[in-house]
Amino acid sequence: MSKNMADHMISTYQMMSKQKILLSHFGTINLEITNTLLRNLKNDFNSFEEEEISKKKVYKVTVECLENICRHADQEQTNQPSAIFLLGKDDENYHVISGNYVYNEDIQLLKTSIEEINHLDKEHIKDRYRDVLKQNKISIKGGAQLGIIDMALKSGNKLEYEFFPTTEGVSFFILKIQIPRITKPSK
């Protein structure tokens, strides 16, 4: 782990320790683990008084985040399968944080996809969403992009991310998404 990344992890941990943690996972994230995490999240949501609207949004963003990691894990046989997933909340927001290893050659594409969406307002993100949906066949890039678009739409926030170079050719990709706690429908 590079020094930068260690610092980052410590500050993330400090931030998260001020919140109530709803889900946390360190290690391999595959489909089976994704299912378990989502099952736990559903159970938690059923037993706690949470805002209905936020619950759905949090669930959706969590799915996309975890499935994105699974997709990467399938495609990229990196020797470092470890990933992280954290879901916490404070008084105003839910915080979804995920981290996984990616090959350096994939960074540019990922960066461009996120940046493109981060620079658009909601209506233009929807335009982009329709553009991808109507394509005959969705490429791997398109598939990943739908997930990114979905997370941006559901959270209503910019996606924060960072890449930390680790061993040769591989970096650790951290994605942070904030979802406001809302109690009333917007319309």
Added chain:
Amino acid sequence: MNMNPLKIEATEFSPTVILSSEIPRFEISGESRPENTGKFYSPIIDWLSQYKQILSKEKNIPASLKKLVFEFKLDYFNSTSAKYIMDILFQLDTFKAEGLDTLIKWHYDAMDDDMKEAGEEFAKLIKSPIEFIEK
């Protein structure tokens, strides 16, 4: 007009599917996050294309089947499923050529603006009308 109905039982992460020209009822409901999305949705797409073929050979389509109402009662669908829902909707658009009127009923939870908005985005891409139903 003989066509075996397609019924798929829901699992924890995949929806209930009922496609039946006998009742008639065409519906997908529940949560859509199947393990293999392509594998889950291909029998649905295949069923619809076979149904369309049968209709194209039929000279006198009974009045009860002239209008095809397809209901989506989804609590949740992931972004991969969105692509397949799009495929179903595009395919339903082609039923018009066989003399059928298609109507999509898009059910959504009153607390779920995102589900309503997703339906509105699909509506912008297809020709069939979509009726929004709040539950």
